[in-house]
Amino acid sequence: MSKKKPLSQGQLRRMRANQTKRLKRSDANDAPELQDNLLGPEQSGVVISRFGQHADIETIDGTVSRCNIRRAVTSLVTGDNVIVRLATEVQASSSIGGIVEAVHPRKSSLTRPDLYDGVKIIAANIDQILIVSSVLPSFTTQIIDRYLVASEDTDIPPIIILNKIDLLNDDNRDDIEQALARYQAIGYPVYRVSSHTGEGVEDIKALLNEKVSVFAGQSGVGKSSLINALMPEADLLIGGVSDNSGLGQHTTTTAKxxxxxxxxxxxxxxxxxEFALWHLDATRVGWCFIEFRDFLGTCKFRDCKHGDDPGCALREALEAGHITQDRFNNYHRIIASLDEQRHARHFRAIDE
Incomplete structure (x- = not known):
C-alpha cells in the first residue's frame, strides 16, 4: 500500500496554531463542569452530533443528552462510540446532561483536508459510502472517480447508486449503462433507484440494514430526496435543481x-x-484506482508520469484492455487538478 504523504512543516505549524486558538476560545467559553457527585455510573453511548465543546450522546436506552467533553478527549466526531456519565440531577439553569469521559478506538474515519488542520476527521465508524450520481445533473464519471479515490484512501467500502432512473431515455441510457458496467467489471457494486417513483428503494433499505452509512455526491443528484424516501421521519430539506444552471443547492448544515x-x-x-483531494500525492491517487494496482511500480522508469513515457506499464495495460480509457483519463484529470488546488490554497493561506 502506498504511504500517505506526511504534512509539510508549514501545514503542521498552521494546524498547531489553529488548534491552540480553538483551545483558548473553548477555555474561555466552557460551561462549569458537572460535579462528580451529580453524575451516574459510566455507560456506553454514541455521538449523535457535535456542537463546539458539547456533543449530543445517545445511550443504549435511546435517551439523547447534551454533554460536556472532558479536556482529555482531544478528538470527538459524529459516530464515535464513547463512555459517558449522565447527570443524576440537571440544574434548571443548565441544559448539560452529562460528561463524555472517553472515546473507544475507531474502526474507520471519514476525513477531508483542511487548510489549517491538515487532514480533519469529520465522522467515525462508517461501514460504507454510498456514492450517489444521477441522470440529472448530467451524469459524469469524473465526479464518481473522485469519490472513489476518497473512499479508497479512507479504506471505507464504496457503493455506486444511480438516482433518478425515471429520467433515463434513448439519448442517455446507453452511455450511462456502459459507464456503470465498467465500474461493475472492476468490482464496485452498482444500484439503480428513483426516489421519485420508489423504484429500487427497497434494495437500498436492505443494503443499509445493520450498517452505518454515508451518502456522498455532488449537489443536485438527489441525496436528500433519496434519504427522505428511505427515512421520511428525518424531514430533511430538499434542494431543488436550478432551472438556469442545472446545479443543485446544498442543504445539509450539521453532521448528525x-x-x-x-x-x-x-x-x-x-x-x-465535496471530497477535496489536494492532500494526496500522485502515487496515492494511482493506488486508489484499484485496477491500476497490479501495474504500479512496474514501469521502466521510476519517475514515470503514466503519460507517453516509454515503458509505462499503465499505458501498456490500457492498450491491452486491462484499464479503460475513461478511468485512465479521469486519473490524469485528478492529478492535473492537485497542483492547481494546492496553489490556490497556498495563496489563500498567505492572504489570511
Whole structure:
C-alpha cells in the first residue's frame, strides 16, 4: 500500500496554531463542569452530533443528552462510540446532561483536508459510502472517480447508486449503462433507484440494514430526496435543481447520526458534499484506482508520469484492455487538478 504523504512543516505549524486558538476560545467559553457527585455510573453511548465543546450522546436506552467533553478527549466526531456519565440531577439553569469521559478506538474515519488542520476527521465508524450520481445533473464519471479515490484512501467500502432512473431515455441510457458496467467489471457494486417513483428503494433499505452509512455526491443528484424516501421521519430539506444552471443547492448544515426504521444508521454530513483531494500525492491517487494496482511500480522508469513515457506499464495495460480509457483519463484529470488546488490554497493561506 502506498504511504500517505506526511504534512509539510508549514501545514503542521498552521494546524498547531489553529488548534491552540480553538483551545483558548473553548477555555474561555466552557460551561462549569458537572460535579462528580451529580453524575451516574459510566455507560456506553454514541455521538449523535457535535456542537463546539458539547456533543449530543445517545445511550443504549435511546435517551439523547447534551454533554460536556472532558479536556482529555482531544478528538470527538459524529459516530464515535464513547463512555459517558449522565447527570443524576440537571440544574434548571443548565441544559448539560452529562460528561463524555472517553472515546473507544475507531474502526474507520471519514476525513477531508483542511487548510489549517491538515487532514480533519469529520465522522467515525462508517461501514460504507454510498456514492450517489444521477441522470440529472448530467451524469459524469469524473465526479464518481473522485469519490472513489476518497473512499479508497479512507479504506471505507464504496457503493455506486444511480438516482433518478425515471429520467433515463434513448439519448442517455446507453452511455450511462456502459459507464456503470465498467465500474461493475472492476468490482464496485452498482444500484439503480428513483426516489421519485420508489423504484429500487427497497434494495437500498436492505443494503443499509445493520450498517452505518454515508451518502456522498455532488449537489443536485438527489441525496436528500433519496434519504427522505428511505427515512421520511428525518424531514430533511430538499434542494431543488436550478432551472438556469442545472446545479443543485446544498442543504445539509450539521453532521448528525440518524436511524433508519428498517435498520441501520445514517451519518448525514456537510463534510461529504465535496471530497477535496489536494492532500494526496500522485502515487496515492494511482493506488486508489484499484485496477491500476497490479501495474504500479512496474514501469521502466521510476519517475514515470503514466503519460507517453516509454515503458509505462499503465499505458501498456490500457492498450491491452486491462484499464479503460475513461478511468485512465479521469486519473490524469485528478492529478492535473492537485497542483492547481494546492496553489490556490497556498495563496489563500498567505492572504489570511
Amino acid at each position: 447520526l440518524l436511524h433508519f426504521q428498517s435498520g441501520g444508521d445514517l451519518i448525514d454530513s456537510p463534510g461529504v458534499r
